Amino acid sequence: MSNNNDIRSAGLKVTHARKRILEVLETGNESHLSADDINRILIKNNDEVGVATVYRVLNQFVDAGICIKHNFDSGQAVFELTPDHHHDHMVCMKTGNVIEFEDEVIEKRQEELAKKNGYRIVDHSLVLFVEPIED
Amino acid sequence: MSNNNDIRSAGLKVTHARKRILEVLETGNESHLSADDINRILIKNNDEVGVATVYRVLNQFVDAGICIKHNFDSGQAVFELTPDHHHDHMVCMKTGNVIEFEDEVIEKRQEELAKKNGYRIVDHSLVLFVEPIED
DNA sequence: CTCAGTGCAAACTATTTGCAGATTT
């Protein structure tokens, strides 16, 4: 029931819709889901709550820090549970596969570059669009 | 008249709309413009061509490699002339200011990470969302 | 019981497309 605590401690009521959406985020094999993906999964599970609610809840989750939102590229935003440690993404253009990675060197370098310009990093987004080497 | 050649060599006819849009991209003090920004500027210049045309032409320019499109963040995509050498972006959350930067170390690191995973980088996007240090 | 949450449908924003008339080559 750790889920429910996450929801509760965000000052949100523990409702059916929120529990189910959080479950989908926790359970899926694919950890980067669009609002529509989530809606579709809920329908398949006979737990439909409507797109409006999915969007509303996801945004509340983002505000609460429960999940984060990525605007990788084309069209839809995707959401993932806030990871324990930060990571970046590689998106395969062939398969759509998303690979997570982290790299100390890049992270540190970014901080330095921001500071050099008089800024502090609030957030950042690094996405590599890649293709399998053999093509 | 190098503009016109850019357009022509992309296999596109050199039309009023295309010339004006290319001019705006070349001239503006702000080099990262949304379709709407461009439309607004064209209206101000009494060169309105309509949003549909702006979008269509921008997409053709992107396909032709004349400009590139960024999905920085919220809402609208922004376009800039294809730069001579690649660079990444820092977006100030306070002022909306866009700072360009480049860093060899990060670039090299990205290649290595992709290769390590069996991929080749087709493209990448690195955006730092920053705030001025004093707040 | 009260206030937050839901779900529908309608609204909105960014972008694309069909089509008839205008332009470029």
Added chain:
DNA sequence: AAATCTGCAAATAGTTTGCACTGAG
């Protein structure tokens, strides 16, 4: 003249919002 291009308005995709009803605390 032929083929491409334009610009309007209508269509589409993704997301948000108003509102009357429902459900959590």
